[in-house]
Amino acid sequence: xxxxxxxxxxxxxxxxxxxxxxxxxxxxxxxxxxxxxxxxxxxxxxxxxxxxxxxxxxxxxxxxxxxxxxxxxxxxxxxxxxxxxxxxxxxxxxxxxxxxxxxxxxxxxxxxxxxxxxxxxxxxxxxxxxxxxxxxxxxxxxxxxxxxxxxxxxxxxxxxxxxxxxxxxxxxxxxxxxxxxxxxxxxxxxxxxxxxxxxxxxxxxxxxxxxxxxxxxxxxxxxxxxxxxxxxxxxxxxxxxxxxxxxxxxxxxxxxxxxxxxxxxxxxxxxxxxxxxxxxxxxxxxxxxxxxxxxxxxxxxxxxxxxxxxxxxxxxxxxxxxxxxxxxxxxxxxxxxxxxxxxxxxxxxxxxxxxxxxxxxxxxxxxxxxxxxxxxxxxxxxxxxxxxxxxxxxxxxxxxx
Ligand code: C6P
Numbered sequence: 001x002x003x004x005x006x007x008x009x010x011x012x013x014x015x016x017x018x019x020x021x022x023x024x025x026x027x028x029x030x031x032x033x034x035x036x037x038x039x040x041x042x043x044x045x046x047x048x049x050x051x052x053x054x055x056x057x058x059x060x061x062x063x064x065x066x067x068x069x070x071x072x073x074x075x076x077x078x079x080x081x082x083x084x085x086x087x088x089x090x091x092x093x094x095x096x097x098x099x100x101x102x103x104x105x106x107x108x109x110x111x112x113x114x115x116x117x118x119x120x121x122x123x124x125x126x127x128x129x130x131x132x133x134x135x136x137x138x139x140x141x142x143x144x145x146x147x148x149x150x151x152x153x154x155x156x157x158x159x160x161x162x163x164x165x166x167x168x169x170x171x172x173x174x175x176x177x178x179x180x181x182x183x184x185x186x187x188x189x190x191x192x193x194x195x196x197x198x199x200x201x202x203x204x205x206x207x208x209x210x211x212x213x214x215x216x217x218x219x220x221x222x223x224x225x226x227x228x229x230x231x232x233x234x235x236x237x238x239x240x241x242x243x244x245x246x247x248x249x250x251x252x253x254x255x256x257x258x259x260x261x262x263x264x265x266x267x268x269x270x271x272x273x274x275x276x277x278x279x280x281x282x283x284x285x286x287x288x289x290x291x292x293x294x295x296x297x298x299x300x301x302x303x304x305x306x307x308x309x310x311x312x313x314x315x316x317x318x319x320x321x322x323x324x325x326x327x328x329x330x331x332x333x334x335x336x337x338x339x340x341x342x343x344x345x346x347x348x349x350x351x352x353x354x355x356x357x358x359x360x361x362x363x364x365x366x367x368x369x370x371x372x373x374x375x376x377x378x379x380x381x382x383x384x385x386x387x388x389x390x391x392x393x394x395x396x397x398x399x400x401x
Contacts, residue, residue, distance in 0.1 A: 001316075001317050001363070001366050002317045002318075002319075003317060003318045003319065003363040003366060003367055004319050004356075004358075004359075005318060005319060005320045005353045005354060005355060005359070005363075005367060006319045006320055006321050006325070006352075006354055007204075007295060007354040007355060007356040007359075008153050008154075008156075008181060008204070008295075008296060008321075008324075008352065008354035009321060009324075009325035009354070010203045010204065010209065010325075011203060011204060011205065011206045011356055012206060012356070012358055013203075013206060013207065013208055013247070013251075014206040014207075014250075014251060014254055016250060016254065017206060017207055017208070017247050017250045017251045017254065018208075018247075020246055020247065020250040021208065021243040021244075021246050021247040021250075022243075024042065024045060024242045024243040024246055025243055028041050028042050028045070028242075029242075030042050031239050031240075032046055032239075032240050032242060033229065033231065033239070033240075042242050045242065045245075045246050046240065046242060046245055046246075048246075048249060049245040049246045049247075049248065049249030049250070050065065050245065050249065051249070052249035052250065052252050052253045053065055053213060053245075053248055053249050053252050055252075055253075055256075056183070056188075056252035056253065056255065056256050057179075057183075057188050057189065057190050057198065057200075057215060057252075058188075058189040058190055058191050058192070059190050059191075059215055060191065060218075062218045063190070063215065063216065063217050063218050064215070064216045064218070064222075064233065064235070065213050065214070065215050065216075066213065066214045066215075066216065066232050066233070066235050066236050067211065067212075067213055067232060067236070067240070067241065067244070067245055067248070068211075068212040068213060068214055068225075068236065069210055069211070069212060069241075070201055070209075070210065070211070070212040071102070071104065071178065071180045071199050071200060071201035071204075071212045072102075072104035072212075073212055073214075073225075074199035074200075074201075074212050074213065074214035075102065075104040075105045075108060075147075075176075075178055075199050076104060076108045077214060077222075077225050078145070078147065078176045078197045078199070078214065078222075079095070079105065079108040079109060079112055079145070079147065079176075080108065080111075080112065080223070081221065081222050081223040081225075082095060082112075082144050082145045082174070082221075083112040083115060083117060084223045085144075085221045085223060086144040086145075087112065087115070087116060087117045087144070088115075088116075091144070092141075092142045092143065092144035093116070093117060093118050093142050093144075094117070094118040094119075094120070094140060094142040094143045094144060095109065095112070095117055095118075095119055095120075095143065095144055095145040095146070095147065096119070096120040096121075096122055096135065096138055096139070096143060096145070096146045096147070096148075097109045097119065097120075097121060097122065097146075097147045097148065098121070098122045098123075098124060098130050098148050098149065098159070099121040099122060099123055099124065099339050100124055100128070100149075100152055100154070100335060100336050100339050101147065101148070101149055101178065102149065102153060102178060102180070102324065103324070103326060104178075105147055105149075105178060106121075109121075109147075118142070120138050122134050122135065122138065122148070123339065124157075124336070124339050124340060125340075126286075126340055126341075127157070127286065127287050127288060127291060128152065128155045128157045128286045128287040128336055128339075128340055129157050129158075129159060129160070129287065129291060130148060130159050130160065130164070131160075132160050132163040132164050132167060135148070135164050135167050135168075136167050139167070139168075139171045139173060143171070143173045144173065144174060145173065145174045145175070145176060146164065146168050146173055146174070146175050146176070147175075147176040147177070147178070148161070148164055148175075148176075148177060148178075149177060149178040149179075149180075149181070150177045150178065150179040150180075150181070150182035150186075150188070150198075151179075151181040151182045151185065151186065151292075151293045152181065152287075152336065153180065153181045153324055154298050154323045154324055154334060154335065154336045154350075154352055155286055155287045155292065155296065155298045155336050156181070156287065156292035156293040156295065156296025156297070156298070156354075157286075157287040157291060157292055158182070158186055158291055158292060158293060161177055161193055161195070162192070162193045162194075165177075165193045165194030165195050166194055168194060169194040174196045174197070174220065174221075175194060175195055175196050175197070176195075176196065176197035176198070176199070177195055177197070177198050177199070178199045179198050179199060179200050180199060180200055180201050180204050181204065181293060181296075182200075182293070183200050183204065183205050183252070183255055184204075184205040184206075184255030184256070184258065184259060184262060185259075185262055185263075185293040185294055185295060186263070186293060186294075187259065188200075190215055190217070195215075195217070196216070196217045196220045197214060197215065197216055197217070197220065197222075198214070198215040199212065199213070199214055199215075200212065200213050200215075201213075202244070202247060202248035202251050202252075205251050205252070205254075205255040206251050206254060206255065206356070206357075207247050207248045207250070207251030207252070208243070208244060208247040208248070208251075210241070210244060211241060211244035211245070211247065211248045213248065222235060224236070224237075226238055258357050261357055262294050262295065262357060263294050265357075266294045266295050266355055266356070266357055266359070267294035267295075269355065269359065269361060269364060270289075270294060270295060270296075270297060270355050271289060272364075273297070273353070273355075273364045273367075273368065274289065274297050274299070276368050277297070277299055277368065277371065278299075280301065280371070280372065280375055282301065282302035282303065283299055283300065283301050283302070284299065284300045284302070284346065285297065285298065285299050285300075286298060286336065286337070286340060286342075295354050295355040295356060295359075296352065296353075296354050296355075297352070297353045297354075298323070298334070298336065298350050298351070298352050299350065299351055299353070300337070300342075300346050300349040300350050300351075301349050301351070301375055301378075302345070302346060302349060302385065303345075303349070303378075303379050303382045303384055303385025304349055304374075304375065304378045304379060304382065304385070305348055305349065305378075306322035306323075306334070306348055306349055306350055306351055307322060308378050309349075309351050309371075309374055309375075309378065310322060310351070312370070312373075312374035312377065312378065313351075313367075313370060313371070313374065316366075316370040318366075318367050318370060320351055320352060320353050320354075321351070321352045321354075322334060322350055322351060322352065323335065323336070323350060323352055333347035333348050334347060334348070334350040336350075337350050345384060353367070
């Protein structure tokens with residue numbers, strides 16, 4: 001049996017999305033900017049795709065949604081644009097990000113820090129969540145941007161984006177949110193909250209890889225990323241990714257249709273699976289489930305290196321992860337576990353299971369049995385587990401900062 005439980009890394013392309021994209025490779029392949037029939041036959045599909053994307057996040061027509069190649073690009077773009085607009089010009093010199101942002105935000109923040117920006121890395125609390133008060137406490141008159149993710153990719157923790165948006169608005173600070181893990185899992189409405197920039201990526205909600213987007217509220221600064229033929233309003237030149245736009249549009253439409261299902265059925269399956277996992281002795285979950293996206297579990301098995309668990313799971317045909325996919329080769333402690341101050345022995349034991357609307361009960365039953373066997377085997381050969389001090393069974397509380 002093959003079981004895919006790494007849907008926060010990427011998702012299967014919905015077959016309906018794939019078939020909608022297909023004609024735009026071999027049949028309708030024209031460059032939309034050309035002046036002939038091959039171009040014009042792509043126009044309705046682009047319009048339709050863009051409308052679905054706008055509708056999916058409730059973006060009004062006057063705002064911009066710029067199609068990019070991925071969320072990494074969108075995140076880089078916002079921070080670097082702020083660098084050019086504010087920091088280089090000396091208008092303001094400070095930005096804030098949470099310490100558990102995706103590397104595409106953290107590494108970009110570090111880069112602009114090396115170019116002279118002042119960057120505050122905001123801590124998360126013991127539940128793996130940002131307290132809006134920390135944002136308020138750290139804002140100064142020199143703060144140009146706050147960038148805080150909507151939902152964390154490792155724990156699934158949903159951050160208090162509405163409150164943070166209000167605080168930024170009140171202090172005249174621009175607010176960006178990385179909503180990659182939020183689309184299709186929790187309602188995302190750019191008109192319901194104060195947000196100036198919002199990032200998302202099609203392959204996280206059953207669309208194709210290589211297509212992301214950046215939402216920009218009307219009138220908010222943005223430096224053009226790619227100068228050239230003036231596509232995307234001159235902000236991001238380059239021939240439009242027609243199949244990508246079609247695919248992201250369809251995937252967005254499907255994600256919105258399936259949102260209720262994710263928030264009920266997927267959540268129930270996740271909760272029941274988690275209940276069973278937590279019956280295994282010495283297991284811990286950081287963020288309370290009601291504060292998480294419906295599909296994610298980050299769970300620690302004391303005494304078991306995450307990588308060893310992954311190995312056993314992989315041998316049984318199950319794909320999971322120890323955290324973010326792009327950090328999984330470095331064997332470092334899970335970044336959220338580190339940020340909440342988990343003891344070193346627990347920091348390396350986290351496993352992320354991320355479900356999707358394609359996950360079946362049978363797959364979870366099989367995974368549960370495999371995990372139980374792996375725990376038995378790995379704790380049996382673990383040198384550290386036998387020596388784990390008593391009294392650690394109440395969870396992570398004893399390890400908080
Ligand atoms: N997180 C994970 O395993 P791209 O690859 O550019 O489309 O998406 C990057 C990205 C940005 N923000 C968040 C919150 C993300 O979760 C990701 C991708 C994957 O968690 C791969 S590292």
